[in-house]
Amino acid sequence: MLADIWTVFWRDWVVLKHRMTAFILSRMVAPLLYLVAFGWGLGRSIQTANGASYIDFLVPGILALNSMNISFNSVTPVHAERVYHKSIEEYIIAPIRPYAYVIGKVLAAVLRGLISSAIIIVLSYAFGAHFTITPLFLLVLVLNCAIFAEIGFAAAMFLSTYEQMGQVNTYILLPMSFLCGTFFSTKALPDALRIFIDCLPLTHTSYLLRGIGSGAEVSLWSVGVLLIYLVVVFVIGGQAFIKLRN
Amino acid sequence: MIEVKNLRKTFPHKDTKNQKAEKVAVENLSLTIGTGEIFGLLGPNGAGKTTTIRMLTMLSRPTSGDILYDGKHVDNADDARKIKQMIGVVPQNLNFDQDLTVGENLELHARLYHMNREEREARIAELLEYVELQGVINDGVRQLSGGMKRRLLIARALIHRPEILFLDEPTVALDPQVRWRIWELVRRLANDGATVLITTHYIEEAEELCDRVAIMNKGKLIDVDTPKNFISRFGRFVAEWRDDVHRDFRFFNSREEARQFIGTIDAASSIRKSNLEDVFIELTGRKEGL
Numbered sequence: 001m002l003a004d005i006w007t008v009f010w011r012d013w014v015v016l017k018h019r020m021t022a023f024i025l026s027r028m029v030a031p032l033l034y035l036v037a038f039g040w041g042l043g044r045s046i047q048t049a050n051g052a053s054y055i056d057f058l059v060p061g062i063l064a065l066n067s068m069n070i071s072f073n074s075v076t077p078v079h080a081e082r083v084y085h086k087s088i089e090e091y092i093i094a095p096i097r098p099y100a101y102v103i104g105k106v107l108a109a110v111l112r113g114l115i116s117s118a119i120i121i122v123l124s125y126a127f128g129a130h131f132t133i134t135p136l137f138l139l140v141l142v143l144n145c146a147i148f149a150e151i152g153f154a155a156a157m158f159l160s161t162y163e164q165m166g167q168v169n170t171y172i173l174l175p176m177s178f179l180c181g182t183f184f185s186t187k188a189l190p191d192a193l194r195i196f197i198d199c200l201p202l203t204h205t206s207y208l209l210r211g212i213g214s215g216a217e218v219s220l221w222s223v224g225v226l227l228i229y230l231v232v233v234f235v236i237g238g239q240a241f242i243k244l245r246n
Numbered sequence: 247m248i249e250v251k252n253l254r255k256t257f258p259h260k261d262t263k264n265q266k267a268e269k270v271a272v273e274n275l276s277l278t279i280g281t282g283e284i285f286g287l288l289g290p291n292g293a294g295k296t297t298t299i300r301m302l303t304m305l306s307r308p309t310s311g312d313i314l315y316d317g318k319h320v321d322n323a324d325d326a327r328k329i330k331q332m333i334g335v336v337p338q339n340l341n342f343d344q345d346l347t348v349g350e351n352l353e354l355h356a357r358l359y360h361m362n363r364e365e366r367e368a369r370i371a372e373l374l375e376y377v378e379l380q381g382v383i384n385d386g387v388r389q390l391s392g393g394m395k396r397r398l399l400i401a402r403a404l405i406h407r408p409e410i411l412f413l414d415e416p417t418v419a420l421d422p423q424v425r426w427r428i429w430e431l432v433r434r435l436a437n438d439g440a441t442v443l444i445t446t447h448y449i450e451e452a453e454e455l456c457d458r459v460a461i462m463n464k465g466k467l468i469d470v471d472t473p474k475n476f477i478s479r480f481g482r483f484v485a486e487w488r489d490d491v492h493r494d495f496r497f498f499n500s501r502e503e504a505r506q507f508i509g510t511i512d513a514a515s516s517i518r519k520s521n522l523e524d525v526f527i528e529l530t531g532r533k534e535g536l
Contacts, residue, residue: 086341087343090355094358095330095331
Protein backbone atom coordinates (compact mmCIF):
# COMPACT_ATOMS: atom_id res chain seq x y z
CA MET A 1 0.00 0.00 0.00
CA LEU A 2 2.76 2.48 0.98
CA ALA A 3 4.70 1.71 -2.18
CA ASP A 4 1.58 2.31 -4.26
CA ILE A 5 0.90 5.62 -2.50
CA TRP A 6 4.51 6.61 -3.17
CA THR A 7 4.15 5.71 -6.86
CA VAL A 8 1.10 7.92 -7.28
CA PHE A 9 2.80 10.71 -5.33
CA TRP A 10 6.02 10.22 -7.35
CA ARG A 11 4.15 10.86 -10.60
CA ASP A 12 2.83 14.21 -9.35
CA TRP A 13 6.22 15.08 -7.90
CA VAL A 14 7.88 14.48 -11.27
CA VAL A 15 5.34 16.77 -12.96
CA LEU A 16 5.85 19.41 -10.27
CA LYS A 17 9.64 19.22 -10.68
CA HIS A 18 9.25 19.89 -14.42
CA ARG A 19 7.36 23.08 -13.61
CA MET A 20 8.76 24.13 -10.24
CA THR A 21 9.95 27.60 -11.27
CA ALA A 22 6.72 28.43 -13.08
CA PHE A 23 4.74 27.02 -10.16
CA ILE A 24 6.57 29.13 -7.57
CA LEU A 25 6.39 32.31 -9.63
CA SER A 26 2.69 31.91 -10.41
CA ARG A 27 1.90 31.18 -6.77
CA MET A 28 3.41 34.53 -5.77
CA VAL A 29 1.03 36.65 -7.82
CA ALA A 30 -2.25 36.32 -5.89
CA PRO A 31 -0.72 36.63 -2.38
CA LEU A 32 1.31 39.64 -3.49
CA LEU A 33 -1.83 41.32 -4.78
CA TYR A 34 -3.72 40.52 -1.56
CA LEU A 35 -0.87 41.85 0.57
CA VAL A 36 -0.48 45.03 -1.47
CA ALA A 37 -4.20 45.74 -1.93
CA PHE A 38 -5.57 44.64 1.42
CA GLY A 39 -2.44 44.87 3.54
CA TRP A 40 -0.79 48.11 2.42
CA GLY A 41 -3.68 49.76 0.58
CA LEU A 42 -7.00 49.12 2.26
CA GLY A 43 -5.41 47.69 5.40
CA ARG A 44 -3.85 50.96 6.55
CA SER A 45 -7.30 52.46 7.00
CA ILE A 46 -8.76 49.48 8.89
CA GLN A 47 -8.75 49.19 12.66
CA THR A 48 -8.99 45.65 14.06
CA ALA A 49 -10.95 44.89 17.26
CA ASN A 50 -7.84 44.18 19.36
CA GLY A 51 -5.81 47.02 17.89
CA ALA A 52 -3.45 44.77 15.92
CA SER A 53 -2.55 45.70 12.36
CA TYR A 54 -4.87 44.48 9.64
CA ILE A 55 -2.04 42.67 7.87
CA ASP A 56 -1.57 40.46 10.95
CA PHE A 57 -5.29 39.67 10.79
CA LEU A 58 -5.18 39.17 7.04
CA VAL A 59 -2.22 36.83 6.60
CA PRO A 60 -3.79 33.73 8.26
CA GLY A 61 -6.88 34.28 6.09
CA ILE A 62 -4.78 34.49 2.93
CA LEU A 63 -2.93 31.33 3.97
CA ALA A 64 -6.23 29.53 4.51
CA LEU A 65 -7.83 30.56 1.23
CA ASN A 66 -4.67 30.14 -0.82
CA SER A 67 -3.91 26.66 0.50
CA MET A 68 -7.56 25.79 -0.21
CA ASN A 69 -7.37 27.01 -3.81
CA ILE A 70 -3.98 25.48 -4.58
CA SER A 71 -4.81 22.08 -3.11
CA PHE A 72 -8.19 21.92 -4.82
CA ASN A 73 -6.80 22.94 -8.19
CA SER A 74 -3.81 20.59 -7.88
CA VAL A 75 -6.18 17.63 -7.99
CA THR A 76 -8.49 18.88 -10.71
CA PRO A 77 -6.27 17.50 -13.55
CA VAL A 78 -7.53 14.10 -12.36
CA HIS A 79 -10.80 15.14 -13.99
CA ALA A 80 -9.11 15.44 -17.40
CA GLU A 81 -7.25 12.17 -16.76
CA ARG A 82 -10.63 10.50 -16.15
CA VAL A 83 -12.83 12.16 -18.76
CA TYR A 84 -10.53 13.20 -21.61
CA HIS A 85 -7.09 11.52 -21.59
CA LYS A 86 -8.34 8.32 -19.90
CA SER A 87 -4.89 7.95 -18.33
CA ILE A 88 -6.61 7.17 -15.01
CA GLU A 89 -7.38 3.76 -16.52
CA GLU A 90 -3.73 2.82 -16.12
CA TYR A 91 -4.22 3.00 -12.36
CA ILE A 92 -7.50 1.07 -12.47
CA ILE A 93 -5.90 -1.75 -14.45
CA ALA A 94 -2.80 -1.83 -12.23
CA PRO A 95 -2.61 -4.10 -9.17
CA ILE A 96 -2.82 -1.26 -6.66
CA ARG A 97 -5.43 -0.58 -4.01
CA PRO A 98 -7.88 2.18 -4.97
CA TYR A 99 -7.30 4.12 -1.77
CA ALA A 100 -3.56 4.21 -2.53
CA TYR A 101 -4.41 6.28 -5.59
CA VAL A 102 -6.60 8.66 -3.61
CA ILE A 103 -4.03 9.12 -0.84
CA GLY A 104 -1.18 9.61 -3.31
CA LYS A 105 -3.09 12.29 -5.19
CA VAL A 106 -4.14 14.06 -1.98
CA LEU A 107 -0.60 14.02 -0.58
CA ALA A 108 0.78 15.49 -3.79
CA ALA A 109 -1.81 18.27 -3.61
CA VAL A 110 -0.94 18.87 0.05
CA LEU A 111 2.69 19.31 -0.98
CA ARG A 112 1.72 21.92 -3.55
CA GLY A 113 -0.50 23.65 -1.00
CA LEU A 114 2.35 23.73 1.52
CA ILE A 115 4.88 25.08 -1.00
CA SER A 116 2.43 27.81 -1.85
CA SER A 117 1.85 28.52 1.86
CA ALA A 118 5.61 28.75 2.43
CA ILE A 119 5.80 31.40 -0.30
CA ILE A 120 3.04 33.39 1.39
CA ILE A 121 4.71 33.13 4.79
CA VAL A 122 7.99 34.48 3.38
CA LEU A 123 6.19 37.29 1.54
CA SER A 124 4.11 38.13 4.61
CA TYR A 125 7.19 38.50 6.81
CA ALA A 126 8.67 40.70 4.10
CA PHE A 127 5.55 42.86 4.29
CA GLY A 128 6.03 43.20 8.06
CA ALA A 129 3.37 40.79 9.29
CA HIS A 130 3.72 39.25 12.77
CA PHE A 131 2.57 35.72 13.48
CA THR A 132 3.98 32.62 15.11
CA ILE A 133 4.36 29.30 13.36
CA THR A 134 3.94 26.30 15.64
CA PRO A 135 3.55 22.57 14.88
CA LEU A 136 -0.23 22.95 15.40
CA PHE A 137 -0.25 25.85 12.90
CA LEU A 138 1.41 23.57 10.33
CA LEU A 139 -0.94 20.70 11.16
CA VAL A 140 -3.95 22.92 10.52
CA LEU A 141 -2.46 23.99 7.19
CA VAL A 142 -1.91 20.35 6.23
CA LEU A 143 -5.47 19.48 7.24
CA ASN A 144 -6.86 22.34 5.18
CA CYS A 145 -4.82 21.31 2.12
CA ALA A 146 -5.89 17.68 2.51
CA ILE A 147 -9.59 18.49 2.90
CA PHE A 148 -9.71 20.64 -0.21
CA ALA A 149 -7.59 18.20 -2.19
CA GLU A 150 -10.13 15.53 -1.28
CA ILE A 151 -12.99 17.81 -2.30
CA GLY A 152 -11.21 18.40 -5.62
CA PHE A 153 -10.73 14.67 -6.04
CA ALA A 154 -14.39 13.93 -5.32
CA ALA A 155 -15.44 16.66 -7.78
CA ALA A 156 -13.09 15.16 -10.40
CA MET A 157 -14.77 11.79 -9.91
CA PHE A 158 -18.37 12.98 -10.03
CA LEU A 159 -18.44 15.84 -12.54
CA SER A 160 -18.62 15.31 -16.29
CA THR A 161 -17.26 18.46 -17.87
CA TYR A 162 -14.56 21.10 -17.47
CA GLU A 163 -17.33 23.64 -17.17
CA GLN A 164 -18.76 21.90 -14.12
CA MET A 165 -15.32 21.82 -12.52
CA GLY A 166 -15.13 25.56 -13.11
CA GLN A 167 -18.51 25.95 -11.46
CA VAL A 168 -17.18 24.40 -8.26
CA ASN A 169 -14.62 27.21 -8.19
CA THR A 170 -17.26 29.84 -8.89
CA TYR A 171 -20.05 28.64 -6.62
CA ILE A 172 -18.14 27.04 -3.75
CA LEU A 173 -14.52 28.12 -3.49
CA LEU A 174 -14.91 31.78 -4.45
CA PRO A 175 -17.69 32.55 -1.91
CA MET A 176 -15.75 30.65 0.77
CA SER A 177 -12.62 32.64 -0.06
CA PHE A 178 -14.36 35.85 0.93
CA LEU A 179 -16.82 34.80 3.61
CA CYS A 180 -15.05 32.22 5.78
CA GLY A 181 -13.26 34.60 8.16
CA THR A 182 -10.48 35.29 5.72
CA PHE A 183 -10.73 39.06 5.16
CA PHE A 184 -13.07 39.92 8.04
CA SER A 185 -14.52 38.26 11.11
CA THR A 186 -17.65 36.16 10.57
CA LYS A 187 -19.16 38.04 13.53
CA ALA A 188 -19.95 40.82 11.07
CA LEU A 189 -22.36 38.53 9.18
CA PRO A 190 -26.10 38.15 9.83
CA ASP A 191 -26.82 35.26 12.23
CA ALA A 192 -28.37 32.87 9.71
CA LEU A 193 -25.49 33.28 7.27
CA ARG A 194 -22.91 33.16 10.06
CA ILE A 195 -24.22 29.83 11.38
CA PHE A 196 -23.94 28.37 7.87
CA ILE A 197 -20.48 29.84 7.32
CA ASP A 198 -19.33 28.50 10.70
CA CYS A 199 -20.08 24.98 9.47
CA LEU A 200 -17.61 25.27 6.57
CA PRO A 201 -14.06 23.95 6.90
CA LEU A 202 -12.32 27.10 5.69
CA THR A 203 -13.88 29.11 8.51
CA HIS A 204 -12.35 26.77 11.08
CA THR A 205 -8.99 26.91 9.33
CA SER A 206 -9.07 30.72 9.38
CA TYR A 207 -10.02 30.78 13.09
CA LEU A 208 -7.32 28.28 13.97
CA LEU A 209 -4.50 29.84 11.95
CA ARG A 210 -5.33 33.31 13.24
CA GLY A 211 -5.57 32.11 16.84
CA ILE A 212 -2.40 30.03 16.77
CA GLY A 213 -0.52 32.69 14.82
CA SER A 214 -1.34 35.40 17.38
CA GLY A 215 -0.65 33.15 20.35
CA ALA A 216 -4.30 33.14 21.47
CA GLU A 217 -6.19 30.10 22.74
CA VAL A 218 -7.87 28.06 20.03
CA SER A 219 -10.85 25.77 20.06
CA LEU A 220 -10.03 22.12 19.67
CA TRP A 221 -13.59 21.79 18.40
CA SER A 222 -12.40 23.46 15.20
CA VAL A 223 -9.65 20.84 14.82
CA GLY A 224 -12.33 18.18 15.33
CA VAL A 225 -14.50 19.70 12.60
CA LEU A 226 -11.54 19.65 10.19
CA LEU A 227 -10.83 16.01 11.05
CA ILE A 228 -14.47 15.08 10.41
CA TYR A 229 -14.33 16.77 7.00
CA LEU A 230 -11.04 15.01 6.29
CA VAL A 231 -12.47 11.54 6.89
CA VAL A 232 -15.89 12.06 5.31
CA VAL A 233 -14.66 13.59 2.05
CA PHE A 234 -11.87 11.00 1.82
CA VAL A 235 -14.39 8.16 1.96
CA ILE A 236 -16.67 9.87 -0.58
CA GLY A 237 -13.77 10.37 -3.03
CA GLY A 238 -12.42 6.86 -2.47
CA GLN A 239 -15.78 5.23 -3.04
CA ALA A 240 -16.30 7.30 -6.18
CA PHE A 241 -12.94 6.08 -7.53
CA ILE A 242 -13.85 2.46 -6.76
CA LYS A 243 -17.18 2.90 -8.53
CA LEU A 244 -15.48 4.20 -11.69
CA ARG A 245 -15.20 0.55 -12.71
CA ASN A 246 -18.95 0.21 -12.53
CA MET B 247 -6.48 -20.06 -19.63
CA ILE B 248 -9.22 -17.46 -19.76
CA GLU B 249 -12.81 -18.61 -19.31
CA VAL B 250 -15.70 -16.30 -20.04
CA LYS B 251 -19.14 -17.56 -19.08
CA ASN B 252 -22.46 -15.98 -20.05
CA LEU B 253 -21.04 -12.46 -19.99
CA ARG B 254 -23.55 -9.65 -20.29
CA LYS B 255 -23.07 -5.92 -20.19
CA THR B 256 -25.77 -3.31 -20.38
CA PHE B 257 -25.59 0.47 -20.23
CA PRO B 258 -28.38 2.86 -19.30
CA HIS B 259 -29.50 5.07 -22.16
CA LYS B 260 -32.49 7.07 -23.34
CA ASP B 261 -34.70 5.61 -26.05
CA THR B 262 -36.26 7.53 -28.92
CA LYS B 263 -39.10 8.65 -26.64
CA ASN B 264 -36.48 10.00 -24.20
CA GLN B 265 -37.41 7.31 -21.68
CA LYS B 266 -34.83 5.49 -19.59
CA ALA B 267 -33.86 2.25 -21.24
CA GLU B 268 -31.12 -0.35 -21.27
CA LYS B 269 -28.66 -0.77 -24.10
CA VAL B 270 -27.19 -4.25 -24.40
CA ALA B 271 -23.50 -4.01 -25.35
CA VAL B 272 -22.58 -7.66 -24.85
CA GLU B 273 -25.08 -10.51 -24.64
CA ASN B 274 -24.47 -14.00 -23.28
CA LEU B 275 -20.83 -14.24 -24.35
CA SER B 276 -19.01 -17.48 -23.52
CA LEU B 277 -15.43 -18.14 -24.63
CA THR B 278 -12.36 -20.08 -23.65
CA ILE B 279 -8.93 -18.78 -24.62
CA GLY B 280 -6.03 -21.16 -24.29
CA THR B 281 -2.57 -20.37 -22.96
CA GLY B 282 -0.17 -19.20 -25.66
CA GLU B 283 -2.95 -18.60 -28.17
CA ILE B 284 -3.41 -15.50 -30.34
CA PHE B 285 -7.13 -15.03 -30.14
CA GLY B 286 -8.96 -12.44 -32.20
CA LEU B 287 -12.23 -10.71 -31.51
CA LEU B 288 -13.43 -9.59 -34.91
CA GLY B 289 -16.46 -7.46 -35.51
CA PRO B 290 -17.72 -4.20 -36.95
CA ASN B 291 -17.83 -1.01 -34.89
CA GLY B 292 -20.33 -1.41 -32.06
CA ALA B 293 -20.01 -5.20 -32.03
CA GLY B 294 -19.05 -5.22 -28.34
CA LYS B 295 -15.34 -6.00 -28.75
CA THR B 296 -14.03 -3.11 -26.67
CA THR B 297 -16.70 -3.62 -24.00
CA THR B 298 -15.64 -7.26 -23.79
CA ILE B 299 -11.96 -6.37 -23.45
CA ARG B 300 -12.79 -3.74 -20.80
CA MET B 301 -14.62 -6.37 -18.76
CA LEU B 302 -11.79 -8.87 -19.19
CA THR B 303 -9.24 -6.30 -18.03
CA MET B 304 -11.40 -5.22 -15.06
CA LEU B 305 -11.95 -1.71 -16.36
CA SER B 306 -15.65 -2.36 -16.46
CA ARG B 307 -17.77 -4.65 -14.31
CA PRO B 308 -20.03 -7.11 -16.16
CA THR B 309 -23.77 -6.79 -15.55
CA SER B 310 -23.76 -10.59 -15.17
CA GLY B 311 -21.58 -13.56 -16.00
CA ASP B 312 -18.18 -14.82 -14.91
CA ILE B 313 -14.57 -14.21 -15.93
CA LEU B 314 -11.90 -16.60 -14.72
CA TYR B 315 -8.15 -16.61 -15.25
CA ASP B 316 -6.67 -20.03 -14.55
CA GLY B 317 -9.70 -20.65 -12.34
CA LYS B 318 -9.34 -17.36 -10.43
CA HIS B 319 -12.42 -15.14 -10.46
CA VAL B 320 -11.99 -11.44 -11.21
CA ASP B 321 -14.64 -10.53 -8.61
CA ASN B 322 -12.42 -11.77 -5.78
CA ALA B 323 -10.34 -8.74 -4.71
CA ASP B 324 -7.19 -10.75 -3.84
CA ASP B 325 -7.41 -12.81 -7.02
CA ALA B 326 -8.09 -9.67 -9.06
CA ARG B 327 -4.79 -8.14 -7.93
CA LYS B 328 -2.93 -11.33 -8.91
CA ILE B 329 -4.70 -11.39 -12.27
CA LYS B 330 -3.86 -7.72 -12.85
CA GLN B 331 -0.20 -8.56 -12.31
CA MET B 332 -0.54 -11.22 -15.06
CA ILE B 333 -2.13 -9.07 -17.73
CA GLY B 334 -0.97 -6.24 -19.95
CA VAL B 335 -3.32 -3.94 -21.80
CA VAL B 336 -2.82 -1.95 -24.99
CA PRO B 337 -5.91 0.24 -25.10
CA GLN B 338 -7.50 1.65 -28.21
CA ASN B 339 -7.09 5.25 -27.07
CA LEU B 340 -3.62 6.69 -26.54
CA ASN B 341 -4.04 7.08 -22.80
CA PHE B 342 -0.53 8.18 -21.90
CA ASP B 343 0.16 10.56 -19.10
CA GLN B 344 0.50 13.72 -21.17
CA ASP B 345 2.61 15.48 -18.54
CA LEU B 346 5.36 12.85 -18.50
CA THR B 347 8.11 11.96 -20.94
CA VAL B 348 8.32 8.63 -22.75
CA GLY B 349 10.71 7.24 -20.14
CA GLU B 350 8.67 8.58 -17.24
CA ASN B 351 5.49 7.02 -18.64
CA LEU B 352 7.24 3.66 -18.73
CA GLU B 353 8.72 4.16 -15.29
CA LEU B 354 5.32 5.02 -13.82
CA HIS B 355 3.90 1.83 -15.25
CA ALA B 356 6.81 -0.23 -13.93
CA ARG B 357 6.37 1.28 -10.48
CA LEU B 358 2.64 0.51 -10.53
CA TYR B 359 3.62 -3.13 -11.10
CA HIS B 360 6.04 -3.08 -8.18
CA MET B 361 9.28 -3.47 -10.11
CA ASN B 362 12.45 -2.44 -8.31
CA ARG B 363 14.81 0.18 -9.67
CA GLU B 364 17.30 -2.17 -11.36
CA GLU B 365 14.49 -4.16 -12.98
CA ARG B 366 12.79 -0.98 -14.15
CA GLU B 367 15.85 0.55 -15.72
CA ALA B 368 16.87 -2.65 -17.50
CA ARG B 369 13.36 -3.40 -18.74
CA ILE B 370 12.70 0.13 -20.00
CA ALA B 371 15.95 0.09 -22.00
CA GLU B 372 15.18 -3.39 -23.33
CA LEU B 373 11.64 -2.51 -24.39
CA LEU B 374 12.53 0.79 -26.00
CA GLU B 375 14.98 -1.13 -28.12
CA TYR B 376 12.33 -3.81 -28.79
CA VAL B 377 9.90 -1.25 -30.17
CA GLU B 378 12.70 0.85 -31.70
CA LEU B 379 12.11 3.98 -29.68
CA GLN B 380 15.47 4.30 -27.91
CA GLY B 381 16.06 7.82 -29.15
CA VAL B 382 12.91 9.37 -27.66
CA ILE B 383 13.17 8.35 -24.02
CA ASN B 384 13.37 11.98 -22.85
CA ASP B 385 10.79 13.37 -25.28
CA GLY B 386 7.27 14.24 -24.22
CA VAL B 387 4.67 11.78 -25.48
CA ARG B 388 2.92 14.60 -27.34
CA GLN B 389 5.95 14.83 -29.64
CA LEU B 390 5.60 11.25 -30.95
CA SER B 391 3.98 10.24 -34.23
CA GLY B 392 0.87 8.04 -34.24
CA GLY B 393 2.86 4.91 -35.02
CA MET B 394 5.45 5.66 -32.33
CA LYS B 395 2.67 6.16 -29.79
CA ARG B 396 1.15 2.81 -30.67
CA ARG B 397 4.53 1.09 -30.26
CA LEU B 398 5.05 2.89 -26.98
CA LEU B 399 1.65 1.65 -25.78
CA ILE B 400 2.81 -1.89 -26.52
CA ALA B 401 6.10 -1.33 -24.70
CA ARG B 402 4.24 0.07 -21.71
CA ALA B 403 1.92 -2.93 -21.57
CA LEU B 404 4.89 -5.31 -21.66
CA ILE B 405 6.97 -3.68 -18.93
CA HIS B 406 5.94 -6.11 -16.20
CA ARG B 407 6.29 -9.18 -18.45
CA PRO B 408 2.58 -10.05 -18.59
CA GLU B 409 1.54 -13.59 -19.43
CA ILE B 410 -1.57 -12.34 -21.19
CA LEU B 411 -1.66 -9.31 -23.46
CA PHE B 412 -4.83 -7.54 -24.55
CA LEU B 413 -4.62 -5.37 -27.63
CA ASP B 414 -7.67 -3.29 -28.44
CA GLU B 415 -7.59 -2.24 -32.10
CA PRO B 416 -3.79 -1.84 -32.00
CA THR B 417 -3.39 -0.73 -35.60
CA VAL B 418 -6.40 1.51 -36.04
CA ALA B 419 -5.68 4.50 -38.31
CA LEU B 420 -2.05 3.51 -38.91
CA ASP B 421 -0.07 3.34 -42.14
CA PRO B 422 0.42 -0.14 -43.63
CA GLN B 423 4.16 -0.02 -42.80
CA VAL B 424 3.49 0.68 -39.13
CA ARG B 425 0.75 -1.95 -39.08
CA TRP B 426 3.21 -4.53 -40.36
CA ARG B 427 5.72 -3.63 -37.66
CA ILE B 428 3.09 -4.02 -34.97
CA TRP B 429 2.02 -7.39 -36.35
CA GLU B 430 5.64 -8.44 -36.23
CA LEU B 431 5.81 -7.40 -32.57
CA VAL B 432 2.67 -9.39 -31.73
CA ARG B 433 4.04 -12.48 -33.45
CA ARG B 434 7.29 -12.17 -31.52
CA LEU B 435 5.34 -11.94 -28.27
CA ALA B 436 3.34 -15.04 -29.08
CA ASN B 437 6.55 -16.86 -30.00
CA ASP B 438 7.87 -15.91 -26.56
CA GLY B 439 4.86 -17.72 -25.02
CA ALA B 440 2.41 -14.91 -24.26
CA THR B 441 -1.32 -15.34 -24.69
CA VAL B 442 -2.62 -12.55 -26.89
CA LEU B 443 -6.19 -11.35 -27.21
CA ILE B 444 -6.61 -8.84 -29.99
CA THR B 445 -9.71 -6.96 -31.07
CA THR B 446 -9.87 -5.65 -34.57
CA HIS B 447 -12.23 -4.71 -37.30
CA TYR B 448 -9.47 -5.25 -39.86
CA ILE B 449 -10.18 -8.71 -41.21
CA GLU B 450 -6.75 -8.96 -42.78
CA GLU B 451 -5.25 -8.43 -39.33
CA ALA B 452 -7.26 -11.25 -37.78
CA GLU B 453 -6.44 -13.57 -40.69
CA GLU B 454 -2.76 -12.70 -40.55
CA LEU B 455 -2.24 -12.95 -36.81
CA CYS B 456 -4.81 -15.08 -35.04
CA ASP B 457 -4.82 -18.77 -34.21
CA ARG B 458 -8.56 -18.53 -33.59
CA VAL B 459 -11.08 -15.83 -34.29
CA ALA B 460 -14.39 -15.05 -32.59
CA ILE B 461 -16.72 -13.12 -34.85
CA MET B 462 -19.00 -10.75 -32.93
CA ASN B 463 -21.88 -8.64 -34.14
CA LYS B 464 -24.32 -6.45 -32.19
CA GLY B 465 -22.98 -7.69 -28.86
CA LYS B 466 -23.36 -11.35 -29.68
CA LEU B 467 -20.85 -14.05 -30.48
CA ILE B 468 -21.63 -15.38 -33.95
CA ASP B 469 -18.98 -18.08 -34.29
CA VAL B 470 -15.45 -19.12 -33.23
CA ASP B 471 -12.94 -21.01 -35.31
CA THR B 472 -9.51 -20.82 -36.89
CA PRO B 473 -9.32 -18.57 -39.97
CA LYS B 474 -8.46 -21.63 -42.07
CA ASN B 475 -11.43 -23.63 -40.80
CA PHE B 476 -13.78 -20.71 -41.32
CA ILE B 477 -12.74 -20.56 -44.97
CA SER B 478 -12.91 -24.29 -45.59
CA ARG B 479 -16.30 -24.50 -43.83
CA PHE B 480 -17.85 -21.92 -46.10
CA GLY B 481 -16.02 -22.80 -49.30
CA ARG B 482 -12.52 -22.22 -50.61
CA PHE B 483 -13.69 -20.30 -53.68
CA VAL B 484 -15.94 -17.35 -54.18
CA ALA B 485 -17.87 -16.33 -57.28
CA GLU B 486 -18.33 -12.59 -57.19
CA TRP B 487 -20.59 -10.56 -59.45
CA ARG B 488 -21.84 -7.03 -59.68
CA ASP B 489 -24.63 -5.08 -61.29
CA ASP B 490 -24.87 -1.28 -61.47
CA VAL B 491 -25.53 -0.91 -57.77
CA HIS B 492 -24.55 -4.01 -55.82
CA ARG B 493 -21.78 -6.52 -55.54
CA ASP B 494 -22.52 -9.97 -54.22
CA PHE B 495 -20.77 -13.29 -53.84
CA ARG B 496 -21.32 -16.95 -53.19
CA PHE B 497 -19.07 -19.66 -51.70
CA PHE B 498 -18.08 -22.82 -53.56
CA ASN B 499 -15.92 -25.78 -52.63
CA SER B 500 -14.17 -25.92 -56.00
CA ARG B 501 -13.25 -23.54 -58.78
CA GLU B 502 -15.23 -25.74 -61.20
CA GLU B 503 -18.46 -25.33 -59.22
CA ALA B 504 -17.92 -21.58 -59.12
CA ARG B 505 -17.28 -21.51 -62.86
CA GLN B 506 -20.52 -23.40 -63.56
CA PHE B 507 -22.44 -20.95 -61.40
CA ILE B 508 -21.00 -17.92 -63.13
CA GLY B 509 -22.14 -19.36 -66.44
CA THR B 510 -25.72 -19.02 -65.22
CA ILE B 511 -25.66 -15.33 -64.30
CA ASP B 512 -25.81 -12.29 -66.52
CA ALA B 513 -23.48 -9.84 -64.78
CA ALA B 514 -19.81 -8.88 -64.57
CA SER B 515 -18.29 -11.69 -62.49
CA SER B 516 -15.06 -13.24 -61.30
CA ILE B 517 -13.78 -16.23 -59.36
CA ARG B 518 -11.23 -15.96 -56.57
CA LYS B 519 -10.07 -17.76 -53.45
CA SER B 520 -12.27 -17.02 -50.47
CA ASN B 521 -10.94 -15.17 -47.44
CA LEU B 522 -11.96 -14.34 -43.90
CA GLU B 523 -13.59 -11.14 -45.06
CA ASP B 524 -16.07 -13.15 -47.15
CA VAL B 525 -16.83 -15.33 -44.11
CA PHE B 526 -17.20 -12.27 -41.91
CA ILE B 527 -19.65 -10.63 -44.29
CA GLU B 528 -21.59 -13.85 -44.66
CA LEU B 529 -21.85 -14.29 -40.90
CA THR B 530 -22.64 -10.71 -40.01
CA GLY B 531 -25.22 -10.47 -42.79
CA ARG B 532 -23.92 -7.38 -44.52
CA LYS B 533 -24.14 -8.29 -48.14
CA GLU B 534 -26.03 -5.14 -49.01
CA GLY B 535 -23.82 -2.31 -50.05
CA LEU B 536 -20.84 -4.61 -50.39
